[in-house]
Structures are given as structure tokens and as C-alpha cells.
Amino acid sequence: MAGMLGIGVSGLLAYQRSLQTVSHNVANANTEGYTRQRVELGTNIPEFAGGGYLGTGVSVRSVERVYDDFLVGRVQSYSSGTSHAQSFAEQVSRIDELLADPDVGLSPAMEGFFSELQSVANDPSSIAARQSFMSQAEILVDRYAYNNQRLEDLRSQNNKQVQAAVTEINGLATSIAALNRDISLAPGNSPPNDLLDRRDVLLQQLSEKVSISTVEQENGAMNVFIGKGLSLVRNFESNEVQLSRNEFDIRQFEASIDFGAGSVNEITDQISGGELGALFDFRDQVLNGTQNALGALAVGFADSFNAQHNLGQDLNGALGTDFFSVPGLEVRNSRANTGTATIAATLTDSSQLDGDEYQLSFSGGGYTLTNTSDGSTETFGGLPQTTSHGFSLDISAGALNNGDSFLIRPGRRGAQDLALSITAPDEVAAAAPVRTAIDALNNTGNATITPGVVNDTSNLPLGADIVMQYDGTDMNVISGPAPWNGVSFAYSDGATVTALAGLEFTISGTPAAGDEFRIENNTNGVGDNRNALLMSDLQNQSLMSNGTASYTDYYGGVVADIGVVANQAQLTQSAQEGLLEQAKNSRDALSGVNLDEEAANLLKFQQAYQAASQVIVASNNMFQSLLSALRG
Template sequence: MADMLGNALSALTSYQRALATTSHNIANADTEGYSRQRVDFATRVPQQMGDLSIGSGVTLSDVRRVYDEFAGQQLRSASGAFSQLDNYYQLASQLDNTLSDSELGLSAALSDFYDSVQNLANDPASLSARQLLLSEAESLSGRFSQFASQLDTLDTDINNRIQASVNDINDLAGQVAKINSSIAEAQGKFGSVPGDLLDQRDQALLKLNELVNISTVEQDDGSVNVFIGNGQSLVLGEKSNSLHTVRSAFEADRLEVSTSTSETGIISDVINGGSLGASLSFRDGLLSDTRNELGRIASAVASSLNDQNAAGLDLYGQRGSAIFAQPAPTAIAATTNDGDATIAASLNDVSALDGRNIAMRFDGTNWQFNDAGTGQSLSNWTGSGTAADPFVIDGVSISLSGSVVAGDRFLVKPTESASANLTVVMSDPAQLAAAAATRSGASSANTGSASISETLVVDPNHPNLTDAVSISFLDASTYSINGAGSYSYAPGEAITINGNTVTITGTPAASDVFSITENTGASGDNRNMLAMADVESLGILSGGSASVKDAVSGLVGDIAVATRSAELNRDAQQNLLTQAQATVESISGVNLDEEASNLLKFQQAYQAAAQAASVANQLFQSLIGAIS
């Protein structure tokens, strides 16, 4: 009877705990990250009675969570990748919408401006057409400024995202460290860890991996160490190490991620994965490239239009003045420099601009130039850095003054601020130079069949551009210029003099004379304005191989491709994430039908054990009654 009662009581205890576990599963059916728990039963050590072994009941050997480590790792990886791609796509979409709008985008703004140039070319003496062109120039300047402002807004948004991500990472790292402490304590006291603690830690690690790519190493006491970047520790057992946001040494409004409160601990360039990695890679990649390329286009627009206007004559008979202020590069000395050197930069050759930022460092003896974005070493520089012999690299002249000491750093941004600084400086529409600066002519006394083309100004800055030039033929195959020299004549071959180019075709006779003179009194001439209308398609960038139109199409196209690619990758990753979630749910999720079945099974077993205990009690009472 004692054996029977002991067996029944062990069953009552075990099934009561099984019922409690089942009810716990039911209660947490909708708890995020909860893994269902299962009870394992085992027989007690039997009692030996002579040659017989009599069972002594049941015991609850384990209450364990149903969890697959591999499936959990797959979910963590898929979730982190989706978070990264989703955040990147959101940012890229904003950038795409800013520049590709059919009515307010970059292409539309330039198209409207060049339409007004063509309109003036059609009526070069019209003051209203001239005023319209200046108005469109103001609008173009305003659009570039607005684009720059929108990129600044996006930059501010990224700063906010970085700060929020760092705060969340620190909170989650602290949670993991606390849970590690509880797990290590449970492991030490009881030799096992409650499944709920493991679920809480796994959920914290999942959310942490959505913010930044992490790696984990499990310790003997059940705790896990968490690392980010190139092995920087975030959690070591029961201790968490906080991340910080610090201001860049070159830009006060740019946040960097650091393991300390100073610039020495910056790890932004090694952080990857998760929403934080996406924010950093987008800012330092697509956003920075877009800002630089937009500035390169603005610089090219200002330079090419100013040069072309200088190649003509305005309504006052004067050489055309600048329409736009030429944006200057940005040059910054690091706030951590020990020397007192200041840096200045100016544009040297717009066609050599390539849109990259230049990092400079002095090692005590030599200068080092690197691509600020990729870190690639640059060797295409000349000069010594003085005002008389400036450094020249990527179309920029750089000079320093003051003392430089080893370790001093500088950053040059040739085009980053050009879009924001593109402003119209011309206010008088009569100063628009529609007429060409020079014209050609043939003497009325010529007897040959040769003719001369209109002049083409190829160097508006030539000091003798408008000086009178006389081309006199000595015979049908040779000519002199201003009475000097003897040059071979080839029909249709370009003749370049004082920044002007002409071609003579046909057969000249001896003593035939052709001239190049200043184009005075030519208010109806539209040659220079026609040339200005063609500037958009001229090869003035990338060493003469790309036009402004090409650059705009390339910029808008690259952003569209990057955005579409991010969208497709995000959607593909969403499917992988859904599959990973389904796999984990199928293994660890609570099935209410199954739990209801277990509840009924354990309830019946509990009731049967209670009945067995009641029978044992009755038998015991009967025995006591018989003895007494």
C-alpha cells in the first residue's frame, strides 16, 4: 500500500507539473520569441524486494524548450539581412524621388534652362527673352540649392537613425548581459537553465542583429559573448560595453560610431549589417556619391556657361561676364591637428573632376593622398603645397599656410558643396552675350573661289581674341598671317589664331584676303547663344568624354538602378525571412490543438493517479481497521 501510494503521489506531482507546463505554453502562445516547452518523464529507481524489482513511480526528468539552434541562427541571419536591405531601400527611395521627378527633378530643371537659352538664340535682341533666361538661371540655381537641402535633410535623418540605433544597441547589450548573469547563476545552482531565460536572450540577440551584424561565442557557464565589426566586444559575460556617437573631426554635423567618447575609437568603417550598417553604408556610399556628382554637374554648368558667355559680346558691345558664381571646393583641417596650418582649395580643371573626396595626411616627412571614401592611395598629384606651387590633384589646386606636424590631416571636397553654392551673379539681362566675339570676312577684291567659315571661339580667355587678323594668300597654296610667315594651305583645314578657329574652302587666288575682326554692332547675331544651347551636350567632364547631359542621365540612372536593386534584394530577403520564421515556428511555436490534447491527456492521467491514491488510502484505512 505504501508503494502504491508513493507511486500515485509521484504521478500526481509529475502530472501537476506537466499540466503547469502545458498551461504555460498556452498562456504564451502569442508571446514573441517564446519557444514551447516539453516535459520529459522518467521512472524512479525501483525498489528491490528479494528477487523482485518493484517500480517506485515516475519523476519529471526535464522541462525543456523545443528549440533548434541552426534554425534560430538562420532566423537571426535572415532578419538582420532584411533589416539592412529594408532600411537601405527606404533611404534610396527618398533619394530617387528627390532627383528623378519628371517635373521637379534634375533633368527637368536643366531642360527648362536650356530651352530658355534656345529661346534667346531665336531672338537675340529681345530683352524679354533675356530676362526669361536669367529667371530660368535663378530657377536652376534654386533647384540645385533645393536638391542640396534635401540631401542635407536626408543626412540629418541618417544621423537620427544612427543615434537611435546606437541607443537601442546599448539597451539590448545591457539586457543580454543581465540575462547572461541570470543564466550563469541558474547554471551554477541548478545545473540547468530555464527555457524562458534562453528565449529572452535569443529574442534580444535577434533584435540586436537587426540593428548591427553580430557574432556570438557561448561560454561554459551558459553565457554568450557578443562581438561586432572586426571583433569589437559588445557583451562579455555579465558586462556590456557601450557604443557612442562622436562628431567627425572634419564635420561637426556628421555622427560616427565609436567604442569610446573620442575619435580614436571610431569603428563606422567596419560596422556592417542591420539597419545601422545600412545607414552608414548608404551615407558613405550612395548619398556621398550623389552629393559629389550633383556638385560636379553644378560646377560644370557654371564653368561651361560662364566660359561660353565670355566667348561672345553682350548688347553693350562688351565681352560677356559671368552668369553664375563658380562654386569653390571645401577644404577642412581636422580638429585633432596639432599644427596650426590652414588649407585653401580652388578649381583648376573642371574636366578633371571625378567626384571623389581627397584625404590628406602628413607623416612628418611626406604627404599621403587617399580617396576619402575607399581609402585607396592616390599618386596623381603634383606640387609642394605652397601658394606658389600648390598641390594639383583631380582638377583641384590645394595650398597650405602655417606649420604642419606629423599626423596632421586634411580633407578636400572638390564638389560636395557646389550644388548648394551655385548662385546667379548676373543681374542685367543685356549682359548676356548672344553674339559671337569675332566675325570673319572676305575682301570684295578677291578673285578666287575660296570662302571662309564663321569664326568659332575656342579660347575665350585668349588675350588677343578680338584683335584684327588678316589672312593673305601669297598664291593658291600658301598664305601669310598679318603679313608674316608662309603657311601651307589645305582646303577645309582648321586655322586657329588668337583663340579663334576658321576654315577656308575652295581655290583662292594670289592676293586674296580674308579677315577676322571684333564682331561690333551685331545685336542680331545669335552664334554665341546657339553655342551656349549646345553646351549641355559638349564633352566637358571626365577629360572631355562626358557632357552635362550624360552626367545627369548617369546620376539619375545610377540612383534608379541602386533603388530598384535594393527593392528586389529586399523582397527576396523578405521571402527568406518568412521561410526562416515559418521553420522556427514549426519547431518552437505553440500549437494550441496539440496543447489542448496534452492538457486532456495530463488531466486524465492526473485524475487516474488521484484515484490510485484514493484506493491506496482506502486499503490503508481497511488495514488499520482490521488491526485495531
Template sequence: MADLLSTGVSGLLASQIGLSTVSHNVANVNTDGYSRQLVQFNARPAQALGNFYVGTGVNTAAVQRAYSQYLNTALWTAASDQGRAAAYQSLTAQLNNQLSGSTNLQTSLDAFYGALGDVANTPSDASSRGVLLARANALSSTFQSLSSQFNQLGAQVQRQLGDTVNSINSDSQSIAKLNDQIRTAYASGKGEPSDLLDQRDALVKKISSEVGVTVVPQNDHTVSVFVGNGQALVNGANSYALSTAPNAYDPSKLEVVAKDSGMVLTGQIGGGTLGALLDFRSNVLDPAQNQLGRAAVAMASAFNAQHAQGMDLNGAMGGTFFNVGAPQVLGNAANQGSGTVSASITNVGALTTKDYVLKYDGSAWSLSDTAGNSVAMTGTGTSADPFKADGLSFVVGGAASAGDSFRIQPTSAAAAGFNTAITDPNKIAAAAPLVAAKGSGNTGSGAVGGISVTDPSNAGLLGSANIVFTSPTTYTINGGAAQTYTPGQPISANGWSLNLSGAPAANDSFTVKANSNARGDNANALNLGKVANLGVLDSGNTSVGRAYGQLTSQVGSAGSLAKDALTTQNSVYQQALQTQQGVSGVNIDEEAASLVRYQQAYQASAQVISTANQIFSALLSAVHG
């Protein structure tokens, strides 16, 4: 009866463990990251009786979680991609909202040029001129506001970088502690610590959503977690923190670094929220700020150039109408020499949206963009012969040391520095500064085709000039030396250029003089209006409005792609989660069936024990009866 009793007790205990495991599964049905646990039973060694063996019961071999390393790894990868897509979509959506909000640049441009049209219609009207200045200030505010909003979004990215790094460090520490506990549990020989393993896997999944990681299982049941090109976050019971540090060129911009070594990891991080933040900053936000600045430079350059060719109500040549932020030159914090670099924009049509790095190797300077691509330069870097590349000029000075470098940001600060340079409506140069006329006694068919200003700073620009043709192919200006006239070619002097049509005859004359009717003249105002559609950028193919359209299109495209990517990654993540849960998830119906099965087994084992007890009691009664 002892064997029967022992067999019944083993079944009772096994069923009890089964019931406890099922109840644990049911209790954790809503616990994120929990893997259902299964009990493994083994039959006890049978007892030989004569020519046969009689079973002696059951042993509980293990309580293990339902788990697939492959499916969990796939889930972690999906979580990393989803985390990146969600953060990237959120940031691009914010940038899109800024561009399409109340500070829409195209609306401000349209209002400004509308006011300019009113000045062209009534050039002497003080109220029209006042409205134009107000619209110019509003346009300046729009450039500044958009730049400020971009900067605020950049500051938000900075804060999120710090918060995400702190979260990663906290999770790394927790994984390291669990590694130690799991290793100790296995070393005790008491089986698999399922709940600890689940907690670790949940943290690995969480850290995967924060940054792209590589997880490597070790022989002692710990896991090592790496980021980038092999930087360890966790190794055994040790964790290694990330940190943020100021960019070598721009202290206001944070880089992700390894806290212990200080090695910059920014370019190595691709997945998770952290990867999205870095990618958005370098591939969307910074180019958008540069493109906005490029539009500001184009607007100021083109409008100022035409305004300088006009005359204001005071009879003076038009001056600068808009100011714009200058290119920024940032020295590397590690520079050892005393070298200096100054940068200026010399060809707006060749300007790009890139930033550049100018580096000295000890004997020569070289230029590359921030992606590391080499950019060809001409010149020697002196003030008389500056380096030139992509519409920029660089002048170097001082004594640079080998390895010194400077970051050039041609347009990043341009929009922030955009403002209206004049405050007096009378200084709006709406009139043409010069008028040209043919002599009343001319006999040839020559006529004035137009006059333009080529050098507004020329001291003799507003002086009178009398052009007399000594023959159909020669002329003099104010009785000076004879000059050759080529039909179709302009006559130029004192910063102006006169075009003639037809064929002048000998003794024909033409006069050029200052415009005495500047108050009622609108010639330059009409030309200023044409700046709206003037090709300024991209070798004269892109206007200011079109440049802004390119900006909104680029950001809109990035936002659309980010939205699509998020939809795709959500689907991939849900599929990976469902597949993983199909193996590891708790199914209430299955657990209910297991509960009934273990309950019945428990009751049956109890009946075996009761039967053994009855037989033993009957035996005792027979012996003593």
C-alpha cells in the same frame, strides 16, 4: 499501502507539473520569442521485493524549453540581414523619390534650353531674355533644392545613427542583466531558467536586427556579444556602450565609436540597421551628392566657357553666367602642424565622383581616395607647380607635421553653390563678338570658314585686324611681320582664331573686327544651345544631361537591388523563423493533446490514491473489527 500511496502522489504531482507547463505554453502562444517548454520525467528507483523489483513512482527531472542553438543562430543572422535590407531599401526609395520628384533636374534643363532657343530666335527681344534668366534661376534652384534634399536625407541618417546606437546600448544592458540572472539561477541548482533564456534570446535577435553581431556562449551559461572586429557589447554581466562622434574631417558627419576607447568602428560594421545606414551614406548618398555636384560643375564650366566667347547687348564680352560651389578642403582634427591646402578644378573632363585624402608623412605628400586606393599625382605642390590628379590642382602651404592630412571634396558643395551670376537680361551674350569678311577685290578662292574666340580676356580682342596675303603662303596682320600660312591651319591673333577655306592668292585680304550688330546677332546663342549635348565629363564623352541620367540610373539601380534584396531577405527570415518555430514554437493542437494526456494521468493518479486509501481503510477495519 504506503508505497502505493507514495506512488500515486508522485504521479499526481508529476501530472500537476505537466498541466502547469502546458497551460504556461498555451498562455504564451502569442509571446514573441517564447519557446515551448517540455517536462522530463524519470522513474523512481524500484524497490526490491524477493526475486523482483516493484516500481515506486515518478520524479519530475526537469522543465526545459524546446531549443536549437543552431536554429536560433540562423534566425539571428537572418534578422540581421533583414534589418539591414529593410533600412537600406527605405533610404534608397527616399533618394529615388527626390530625384524623380518636382525638382527633376532634366525637366529644368529642358526648360532652360528651350528658353535659350527662344533667345536665339529673337536675340533682341527683352521678354525672351527675361524668361531665359527666370529659367536659369529655376535651374539654379533645382540644383540647390536637390542638394538640400540630399543634405536633409543625410541629416536623417545622422539622427537614425544616434537612435540606433542608443537602442543597441539599451539592449546590451538588458542582455548583461539577464546574463547575471541566468548565471545565478543555474548556480542555485534549480534547473534551467527557461523564461529568462527566452528573454535573452529575444534581445539577441533584436540587437542582431540593429547591428551585425557575433554571439559566443560561455561555460557559465552567459553569452558574450561582439560587434565589428571583436569590440565587445556584452561580456558576462557587463555591457560596453557604443557612441557617436564627429568625423575627424567633417564635424557634421557622425561616426560610430566605442564609447570607452573612442576607437572608430564605422568601417567594421556591416549588418543590421546600423550597417545599412553607414553603407547607404558612404556608397549611395555621398556619391550621389558628388555626382550631382559634378553635373553642376560641368554645366557651369561649359556654359560659362561658351558665354565668355559671346557679346552682350551692351557691346561687352560675356562674363560668368553661372556660379558653382568650390571644392572643399577639410583638415583633420588631429593635425599638429600649420599646413594648409587649397584645391581647384582645372580639368572638368577628368573629374570623378570621389573624395580624396592628401597626407603628409614628414617628407612628402601622398594622395589616396577615401577607400584607401593610392592616386598618382604630378607637380610639387607650389602655386607655380601645383599637385595635379583627376582634374584637380592642390597647392600646399604652411608647415605641415608628419601624419597631418586633409580631405578633399571636389564636388560635394558644387550643387549647393550653383546660382545665376547675372541679373541684367542685356548681359546675356547671345551675339558673336567678331565678324570676318574677305576683301572685295580678292582674286583667290579663299573664304571665311569661321571665327572663334580663344582668349576672351585679351585686351586687343575687339580691335580691328586687316590680314593681307603677300603670297599664297604668307600674310601680315595690320602691316606687321610676315607670317607663314599653312592651308587648313587657323590664323590666330589677339585672342581670336580665323579659319579659311579655299586658296588665298597674293594681295587677297581679310578683315576681322568687332560685331556692330550685336543686338540682332544670335551666333553665340546658337552655340550656347549646343552645350546641352556637349561632351564635358569623362574626357569629353558625357554631357550634363547624361551625367544626371547616370545619377538617376545609379540611384535607381541601387533602389532596385535594395528592393530585390529586401524581398529575398524577408523570405530567408520567414523560412528561418518557421524552421526555428517548428522546434521551439507552441502548437495549440499538440498542447491540447498534452493537456488531455496530463489530465487523464492526473485523474488516474488520483484514483490510485483513492484506491490506496480504500485498501488502507479496509485493512484498518479488518484489524479493529
């Protein structure tokens, strides 16, 4: 009877714990991160009773989570990927919308600029047309500045988000380390399930900020690593992720882990996944390149337009000057430099500019120029040096020490610093500075000469007219200033003449011996539109990307590249969200609380509890019967 009573009591206690666990499951059915628990029951050690072993009841071995490391690991991994994809897609979409916006994008402003320039070409003497063109030029400059400022706003926002993400990472790491201590020191043989759930929630939240890997220790603590195995949490201690300023640009954050005792590891390049990885990827792979490319277009456009404008003549008869102020090329010294040198980068060929950045390193008396985008290098023994990237390098001041380095960003300030150099409508050089003529009174042949094109104004305006005379075979300059006086060239009907330095023209037809042709200053050429037409035609020429793209093509390529990245980011986001949903469903199918199942368990354990109580009642009845028999 005593054994029967003990068995009944053991059952009563076991099913009481089971009912308590089921109730706990039901109560936490909607608690974030809660893992369904179940009581693990086991038979007690049997007793030998002569003829055999008799059972002694049941006991609660432990209360376990219904848990699968693999499924939880998948959720953490896909959480990191989804958070990265969502954040990256959101950031890229902002640039995509900016560049493609018909109201604030560059394309409409560029089209308006060349449209108004064509109006000047149609009526070069019109002050109203010139004023309208200058107004559109100001709009274009402002549009470059506006787009650049929007990108700077995104950079500022990116920095704030990086700071916020790092703060959250450090807070989560501290909380995980504290939970490690609580879990490790928890009394009893059963795991502290609710503490483990809380830690899993924190680990998932951490994985949404940055990609992590975990290793569980024998004491129950969870070590957490980021990057290439760098410890963020070890047992009961956490290391802090810190932000420092980039060695070249104080506006740009870099991440590192402080292990104490002066041991700091930079981890920016190692961070992947999660919101922080997305923020760094967006900055380094999209934002920097877009801003550089936009600036490179501004520099290339201003430089090539100036080159043609300088070959013209304004409404006052003066030679054309720079229409735009061409932005300088940015060079930043490393804060780790020990030398005093300052490096200057000078534009040499704007068609070679792109959105890349270059790091110049000095070592052993030599220089290495590395493209930070693709890793390609160019080496040279000294400065000054003209590179193959559209700029030259030279030491403008100071001296170099071994290990000194510099970051060259040819296009970074282009859109920001672009400005107009002229402001008056009459300064627009729409005319050509020279014109041609034939001696109509004395020429007996039928040859004609085109108005001419100017390629170099260094010897203009002309000190005297250039007079060419045909001798039956050759054209000879019989009078005129240096360097043209005395020049002779064979006549070829319809061929472009390039023998007169800086000037091009075509003589067609059959001249007679003694016929003369004249090149003279374009005095009072207010109705001349030749240079305006040449400037207008710049929009159709391939002046960017090493002579393979027009302004529109180049900008369209930047917009298209961003569009491709944005579209791919959206596809990646959708795919990652689908994978995360599947992983959560798989985890929840195993670990989630099913209220129907818990209701069935509640009924089952309630019946078992009642049955165990009846065993106790029966045992008591038998005991009372025995006592009555003994008293009788």
C-alpha cells in the same frame, strides 16, 4: 501499500506539473518570443525487494524549452539581414525618387535652360527672350540648391536615426546584461525558461539593430559581440556604443565602443547588418557619393559654360564675363592635425571631376593622395601640385607636421554654392566679339571667309582691324595689332586657319593675288547669335567624365546608378524577408505552441493525473481493509 501510495503521489505530483506546463504553453500561445516548454519525467531509483527491484514511481527531472540553437541563430542572422535590407532600401528609394522626379529633378530644369538659350539664339536682340533665359537660369540654380538641400535633409535624418539606433543598442545591451545576472543566479536545477525567452527576444531585437555573434557561458550568461569580435555584453556587464564626430566633418557621426579606462575602439567600418549598418552603408556608399556627383556636375557645368560665355560679346558690346559663380572645392582639415597648414584645392579641369573624395596625407616630407572610394593613390614630393583628378593642391597658409591629413571633396559644395554672376538680360554674351569681311570692291577672286570663331579673348577687343592679303601662295597679315601683325600662313582651300592666336576661320574658293580679307571688332553686333549657338551646343558635347559624357549623360548616369542600387536593394529586401520567414517557420514548427497538440496533451495528462489519484484511492482502500482485518 506504502510504496503504492508513494508511487501514486509521485505520479500525481508529476502530472500536476505536466498539466501546469501545458496550461502555461496555452496561456502564452501568442506571447512574442515564447518557446514551448515540456516536462522531462524520469523514473525514481528502484528498491531491491529480495526477488528483484521494484519501481518507486516518477519524478520531474526538469522543465525544458523545446529549443534549437541553430534555428534561433538563423532567425537572429536573417533578422539582422532583413532589417538592414529594409532600412537600406527605404533610404535609397528616397534619393531615387528625388533624382528621377520630373517636377523637381535636374533634367527638366537643364532642358528648360538650353531651350530658352536657343530662343536667345533665334532672336539675340530680343530683351524678352534674354529675360526668359535669365529666369530659367535662376530656376536651374534653384533646382541644384533644392536637390542638394533635400540630400542634406536626408543626411540630418540619417544622423537622427543613427543616434536613435545607438540608444536602442545600448538599452538592449544593458537589459541583456541584467538578464544574464538573473539567469545565472536563478535557483534550482531547471533552467529559468521564461527569462531565457526574454533574453532571446532582446537578442533578436538587438540583431535587428546591428549584426551580432553570441557565445553562451557555463554560468548561463550570454556574451554578445559586434564588429570583429568586439565585446558588447560580457557576463553581467555591457559596454557602451558611443558616437563621435568624424575627424574631418563634424556633421558626420562615427561609432566606437568604450571599454573603460580610456580604451575606445572605432567600429564604424566594422559594423554590418541591422538598421545601424544600413544607415552607415547608405551614408557612405550612396548619400555622400550622390551629393558629390551632383556638385561635380554643377561645377563642371558652370565652369564649361563660363568658358564659352567669356568668349562672347554682350548686347552692350562688352566682352562676356562669367555667367555663373563657380563653387569652390571643399577641403577639410583633420581635427587631429598638429600643424597649422591650410590646404587649398583649385579647379584645373572640370571634365575630370567625379563624385569621389580624396584624403591628402603628409609624412616624411612627401604627400599621398588617396581616393577614399577605390583606395588608389597618387604621390608627390611637394606642393603646389596638379593632380589627375581635375584640381591642384597648394598650401595657402601655415606649416605642416608629420601625420597631418586633409579631406578634399571637389564636388561637395557645388550644388549648394552655384549662383548666377550676371543678372541683367543685356549681359548675356550671345554674339561673337569679332567678325570677318572681304574687300568686295577690289577682290577679283571668288574666295569667301567664314564669320570666325574666338578661342581666346585676351587680346580683344582689337586695337585695329586685322587685314590679310593673298600673294598667290600665302596669306599675309599686312596690318593689324600684335600678336597677329606680320603672321603668314600657306593658303589651303577650305582648311580651318589656326595661325592667328585665339581666332579660327576658314577661307574657301580661289583667291586672286592681292585679294584682302579682314577681321574686325563686331561693332553693333546686336543681331549676332554665334556665341549663343556655341553655348547652346554645349549640351551636346562630352564635357564631363574625362570627355566621355555630356551633362545629360553624366546626370543620367548618376540617376541610373541610384536606380540600380534601389532595384538591387528591393530584390535583397524581398530575398531577406523570404529567408527570415522560412527561418521563423522552422523555429516555430519546433518551438511554437500548437494548440491542438497542447489540447491532446492536456487530455493525456489529465487522464494520467486521474489514474494516479485512483492508485492513491486503491492504496487507501487496501490500507483500510488491512486495518479492519487487524481490528477483527
